[in-house]
Amino acid sequence: MIEVKxxxxxxxxxxxxxxxxxxxxxxxxxxxxxxxxxxxxxxxxHIVGVFKQDKGDILIKGCPIFENTxxxxxxxYISDDLFFFSMYSLxxxxxxxxxxxxxxxxxxxxxxxxxxxxxxxxxxxxFSKGMQKQAALILTMSCMPEVLVLxxxxxxxDPLVRKKVWKMIIEDVSEREISVLxxxxxxxxxxxxxxxxxxxxxxxxxxxxxxxxxxxxISKIQVAYKTEFPEELFEKLDVLHHExxxxxxxxxxxxxxxxIIEMLKNLNPLVLDVLPLTLEEIFIYELGGDGHEIEGILx
Amino acid sequence: xxxxxxxxxKPIYEQIVDKFKEFIITGVLKPDEKxxxxxxxxxQLTINPNTIQKAYxxxxxxxxxxxxxxLGSFTSSPDKILDTNKVDHLKEQINNNICELLYMGFEPDxxxxxxxxxxxxxxxxxxxx
Numbered sequence: 001m002i003e004v005k006x007x008x009x010x011x012x013x014x015x016x017x018x019x020x021x022x023x024x025x026x027x028x029x030x031x032x033x034x035x036x037x038x039x040x041x042x043x044x045x046h047i048v049g050v051f052k053q054d055k056g057d058i059l060i061k062g063c064p065i066f067e068n069t070x071x072x073x074x075x076x077y078i079s080d081d082l083f084f085f086s087m088y089s090l091x092x093x094x095x096x097x098x099x100x101x102x103x104x105x106x107x108x109x110x111x112x113x114x115x116x117x118x119x120x121x122x123x124x125x126x127f128s129k130g131m132q133k134q135a136a137l138i139l140t141m142s143c144m145p146e147v148l149v150l151x152x153x154x155x156x157x158d159p160l161v162r163k164k165v166w167k168m169i170i171e172d173v174s175e176r177e178i179s180v181l182x183x184x185x186x187x188x189x190x191x192x193x194x195x196x197x198x199x200x201x202x203x204x205x206x207x208x209x210x211x212x213x214x215x216x217x218i219s220k221i222q223v224a225y226k227t228e229f230p231e232e233l234f235e236k237l238d239v240l241h242h243e244x245x246x247x248x249x250x251x252x253x254x255x256x257x258x259x260i261i262e263m264l265k266n267l268n269p270l271v272l273d274v275l276p277l278t279l280e281e282i283f284i285y286e287l288g289g290d291g292h293e294i295e296g297i298l299x
Numbered sequence: 300x301x302x303x304x305x306x307x308x309k310p311i312y313e314q315i316v317d318k319f320k321e322f323i324i325t326g327v328l329k330p331d332e333k334x335x336x337x338x339x340x341x342x343q344l345t346i347n348p349n350t351i352q353k354a355y356x357x358x359x360x361x362x363x364x365x366x367x368x369x370l371g372s373f374t375s376s377p378d379k380i381l382d383t384n385k386v387d388h389l390k391e392q393i394n395n396n397i398c399e400l401l402y403m404g405f406e407p408d409x410x411x412x413x414x415x416x417x418x419x420x421x422x423x424x425x426x427x428x
Binding site for chain 2: 027028029163166167170171173174175188191192193194195211212215216276
């Protein structure tokens with residue numbers, strides 16, 4: 001549904017996105033994560049056709065998105081900095097959206113208005129920040145887009161509202177098979193909602209995988225042997241991080257979990273615990289390089 | 300229907316698979332009972348439908364559920380289920396527990412008696428069914 005191929009973009013000769021590929025399938029929820037300044041918002045602005053790429057292709061349903069009004073009416077986008085006409089109430093805004101988007105669904109609008117309990121006659125500028133975000137969500141999701149692009153949609157929302165937002169998104173994904181791309185720093189919540197994850201760093205896609213695959217590929221291992229840790233194992237394992245805690249060795253290891261367990265078991269460990277990593281831990285280990293910079297931050 | 304633990308590092312589809320197995324084994328879900336559709340469960344748990352789909356495929360593969368075209372998914376009868384992974388895992392657990400008990404000074408004879416007791420009471424329970 002969303003395809004980005006070999007995207008390159010520079011601002012004033014300074015490359016911001018280089019050789020970037022991304023694919024979001026129909027009916028999939030894609031989580032875009034990355035450090036601050038990694039290029040998430042820039043990438044998103046290309047996907048919704050706000051920025052024009054220097055090189056590469058950006059396709060929505062197989063068509064280039066830039067200056068493509070028809071395609072754009074299929075894409076719902078909530079940016080990081082929201083925009084509403086000054087003096088407008090939610091009701092005025094909804095009238096405007098109704099004229100612009102053919103697919104506007106008044107029932108959905110009423111339903112979401114009740115769900116989030118917003119006053120449609122109040123001026124949006126008088127809303128709190130979180131309420132403005134909810135207003136943007138109501139307007140965007142009432143256009144019934146096939147592609148939903150959300151730049152940090154849940155930041156600043158209270159837990160109850162966040163739950164409601166996820167419920168609405170899940171409903172659209174399961175009933176209408178829409179594609180959703182979400183950028184967020186709230187990795188714990190992304191973990192429950194996304195099926196694919198892309199990790200962006202320095203304008204490049206570092207990892208793009210199915211979330212379950214990613215998690216089964218990387219494990220935290222605690223192991224202790226009677227004697228020192230057998231050195232030859234270091235060569236066989238793809239170690240991202242190693243730490244000695246007394247007589248116990250802690251490893252973060254890439255690769256097939258069962259194969260690793262077999263390998264470690266063969267040498268009769270006294271203790272062997274293998275734990276899956278959370279998305280947050282994966283993020284830190286993947287972006288923390290060889291582990292020097294992250295020492296001390298972790299667990 | 301049930302709660303998932305997002306803080307647990309275990310992949311969510313695995314958690315769903317395990318929960319359903321537990322329900323089927325303990326009889327909370329009766330044989331040939333209909334389980335929720337992918338969409339319904341996704342909405343109920345606020346979990347990605349693709350994740351639920353994956354869990355259902357795995358359950359079907361392991362023989363815990365079967366699907367009927369147009370009707371949905373149903374639980375299998377217990378005798379159709381064989382999950383070698385789980386069998387290995389359980390054997391290992393028994394092994395660990397026995398070792399621990401022996402380490403704590405449990406006599407092997409006592410152990411044998413204890414295990415026999417469990418087995419005979421299970422057999423008795425089966426005959427009463």
